[in-house]
Amino acid sequence: MTRYLFRRLFLMMFVFLALSLLAFSLGYLFPGDIVQNLSGLRQIDESQRQQLVAYYQLDKNYLQQYLAFLNRIVHGDWGLSFASQQPLLQEVKLLLPATLELAAYALLLSFIIGIPLGIVAAFKPDSIIGKSISALAMIGYSLPIFWWGLLLIMFFSLALGVLPSAGRIGVLYEIPHHSGFMLYDILQADISYRQEALHNALQHLLLPTVVLATFPTTVMVRFVRDAMLNVWEQNYIKTARAKGLNRGQVLYRHGLRNALLPVIRQIGLQFSTLITLAMLTEVIFSWPGIGRWLIDSIYQRNYPAIQAGLLVISTMVIAINMLTEILHAFFNPLARRG
Amino acid sequence: MLLLDIKNLTIELETADGLVRAVDRVSLSLREGETRGLVGESGSGKSLIAKAIVGVLNRRWQVTADRFHWLGKDLLRLSSEQRRQIIGRDIAMIYQEPSRSLDPTAVIGEQLEEAIPDHLLNGPWWRRRALRRKKAIGLLHKVGVREHQRVLQSYPYQLSEGICQKVMIAMAIAKNPKLLIADEPTTALESTTQAQLFRLLASFNQLKGMSVLLISHELESVARYTQKLSVLYCGQLVEAGETRQLLHAPLHPYTDALIKSVPEFQPDLAAKTPLYALPGSIPTLQHVPIGCRLGPRCPNARKECVKTPALERQQNHYFSCHFPLTTKGS
Numbered sequence: 001m002t003r004y005l006f007r008r009l010f011l012m013m014f015v016f017l018a019l020s021l022l023a024f025s026l027g028y029l030f031p032g033d034i035v036q037n038l039s040g041l042r043q044i045d046e047s048q049r050q051q052l053v054a055y056y057q058l059d060k061n062y063l064q065q066y067l068a069f070l071n072r073i074v075h076g077d078w079g080l081s082f083a084s085q086q087p088l089l090q091e092v093k094l095l096l097p098a099t100l101e102l103a104a105y106a107l108l109l110s111f112i113i114g115i116p117l118g119i120v121a122a123f124k125p126d127s128i129i130g131k132s133i134s135a136l137a138m139i140g141y142s143l144p145i146f147w148w149g150l151l152l153i154m155f156f157s158l159a160l161g162v163l164p165s166a167g168r169i170g171v172l173y174e175i176p177h178h179s180g181f182m183l184y185d186i187l188q189a190d191i192s193y194r195q196e197a198l199h200n201a202l203q204h205l206l207l208p209t210v211v212l213a214t215f216p217t218t219v220m221v222r223f224v225r226d227a228m229l230n231v232w233e234q235n236y237i238k239t240a241r242a243k244g245l246n247r248g249q250v251l252y253r254h255g256l257r258n259a260l261l262p263v264i265r266q267i268g269l270q271f272s273t274l275i276t277l278a279m280l281t282e283v284i285f286s287w288p289g290i291g292r293w294l295i296d297s298i299y300q301r302n303y304p305a306i307q308a309g310l311l312v313i314s315t316m317v318i319a320i321n322m323l324t325e326i327l328h329a330f331f332n333p334l335a336r337r338g
Numbered sequence: 339m340l341l342l343d344i345k346n347l348t349i350e351l352e353t354a355d356g357l358v359r360a361v362d363r364v365s366l367s368l369r370e371g372e373t374r375g376l377v378g379e380s381g382s383g384k385s386l387i388a389k390a391i392v393g394v395l396n397r398r399w400q401v402t403a404d405r406f407h408w409l410g411k412d413l414l415r416l417s418s419e420q421r422r423q424i425i426g427r428d429i430a431m432i433y434q435e436p437s438r439s440l441d442p443t444a445v446i447g448e449q450l451e452e453a454i455p456d457h458l459l460n461g462p463w464w465r466r467r468a469l470r471r472k473k474a475i476g477l478l479h480k481v482g483v484r485e486h487q488r489v490l491q492s493y494p495y496q497l498s499e500g501i502c503q504k505v506m507i508a509m510a511i512a513k514n515p516k517l518l519i520a521d522e523p524t525t526a527l528e529s530t531t532q533a534q535l536f537r538l539l540a541s542f543n544q545l546k547g548m549s550v551l552l553i554s555h556e557l558e559s560v561a562r563y564t565q566k567l568s569v570l571y572c573g574q575l576v577e578a579g580e581t582r583q584l585l586h587a588p589l590h591p592y593t594d595a596l597i598k599s600v601p602e603f604q605p606d607l608a609a610k611t612p613l614y615a616l617p618g619s620i621p622t623l624q625h626v627p628i629g630c631r632l633g634p635r636c637p638n639a640r641k642e643c644v645k646t647p648a649l650e651r652q653q654n655h656y657f658s659c660h661f662p663l664t665t666k667g668s
Contacts (some may be wrong), residue, residue, distance in 0.1 A: 239439045243421070243453045245426075245452065
């Protein structure tokens with residue numbers, strides 16, 4: 001296990017090296033002035049330029065520039081945003097929790113709904129229930145998420161008027177910023193309208209979560225169903241049946257563990273798709289997260305922000321990937337073998 | 339007493355080209371305390387018969403029989419739940435790939451302990467856990483595994499195939515079954531381990547009176563450890579009877595060919611003479627000949643062989659052939 005961990009971390013180092021190289025080279029690859037791209041300042045006079053060139057070590061060779069870049073990233077100097085002229089790290093810190101919150105709830109929802117449905121579908125593959133679950137999963141899988149989101153907004157927000165269509169919380173409620181995670185902040189805050197605020201925040205959360213959870217849920221249903229069907233054909237299930245265990249016992253003691261272990265790995269693999277979809281969802285629901293911010297930055301040609309967004313999101317995806325791999329190895333004895 | 343009494347068992351598979359008959363009217367019976375070998379080439383349907391007895395064939399296979407009795411109860415007429423209870427109580431089975439028949443993600447101890455039925459643990463419920471563990475260790479000792487501590491804590495992939503098969507046997511005998519079905523138990527093992535396992539099975543048969551149905555394609559090892567023998571060819575039962583008598587005086591040309599192809603049974607075979615073998619190879623299930631399925635390969639085939647021969651009987655010796663070999667041995 002220690003060796004496995006070591007090997008994984010070693011591998012991750014190279015991935016991060018490649019990622020930082022890409023992020024660094026973006027400063028040159030983006031159109032425009034390198035000093036502007038790095039610092040985020042729009043108007044630079046001659047004396048300031050001299051200073052910045054010296055600070056970014058642009059007069060030195062690429063290797064030294066890269067090392068200086070790494071040093072700045074580690075120390076939190078990520079430059080300014082073209083659009084707001086605010087430090088990028090501050091902006092990211094404000095926006096990232098919103099995205100994480102949305103993604104986490106969507107992922108959780110996809111487990112709660114997807115895994116039981118997948119198991120049911122695997123047990124009744126030929127019945128109406130199993131077939132309709134598979135059909136629904138297929139439809140959800142191929143549903144364009146922006147269309148689905150707009151459809152839900154039209155129905156629940158415009159036609160019925162029961163759910164809000166944009167934002168994280170109503171403008172009436174003032175929630176002191178604490179961690180950036182809305183529900184946690186509300187529960188933490190010392191305010192008299194906590195109940196109402198919580199209710200309002202949950203209402204805001206519902207539609208985006210459902211929209212974002214649609215795709216991972218369908219993936220989960222299909223994956224769990226296939227894994228379960230596959231496991232059910234294995235010899236050890238036959239052995240367990242021949243031991244005289246009933247169906248429930250076989251499922252609980254041998255089926256579930258073997259079928260659900262690959263699901264842990266699936267989380268990591270699905271996470272990048274989830275983040276991409278979260279960007280779309282954030283745009284549709286005006287959710288103040290990092291995805292919407294990144295897309296806005298792309299429209300505004302806000303190069304320093306694009307660079308920072310790339311760095312943050314990729315790091316997050318890689319880290320989650322690695323974490324699930326390690327968790328998988330921790331729970332699955334077969335993965336530790338090598 | 340007759341434990342298992344099967345008459346005209348037919349197992350068919352639904353395919354795109356219609357029903358394929360993988361096992362064609364096979365009869366098989368087993369007395370208490372008897373060891374019977376089931377011999378045939380791969381694809382002759384011997385594993386299917388075993389799986390049909392235990393009831394673990396999946397739904398694509400259709401099983402029909404005139405009689406499918408276990409201790410006088412017709413298994414095919416019982417509900418699947420009743421059937422599972424009877425089989426779970428009385429019949430145990432071990433498979434040819436032991437490491438794949440053990441749950442890869444559970445330690446051996448857990449899997450072995452769950453095979454021990456509650457009624458064999460006499461003690462108050464709060465001592466069940468300890469009793470179970472003790473019984474599991476005892477079972478491992480019985481099958482000849484000495485380092486029980488290490489084995490109980492291991493995952494299947496950490497053990498050799500031989501140990502895994504011993505664990506399978508330990509799991510099988512945990513419930514004191516009346517019948518143990520061993521489906522090619524030694525194919526994946528080394529030859530010294532093979533002999534050990536056969537001796538183990540034989541000793542359980544002699545000490546506990548447990549019947550054993552030994553399925554294999556190796557005639558010589560089966561012949562050494564069994565009292566009765568059934569020979570299958572391509573899903574048809576060609577010959578059945580006392581092992582010794584059958585080896586001495588086979589009545590069916592296929593059995594004869596099978597015996598002649600094993601050098602151990604031919605002590606006076608001169609050096610470098612080619613071994614006897616039937617021409618051709620076993621047909622695929624989609625293209626089996628009508629009538630006696632050995633027909634095109636049989637040295638004695640005549641016009642009548644396009645009709646399936648009925649199972650005939652000479653004392654305790656059953657055979658299905660229109661032209662049995664009677665001259666042999668006389």
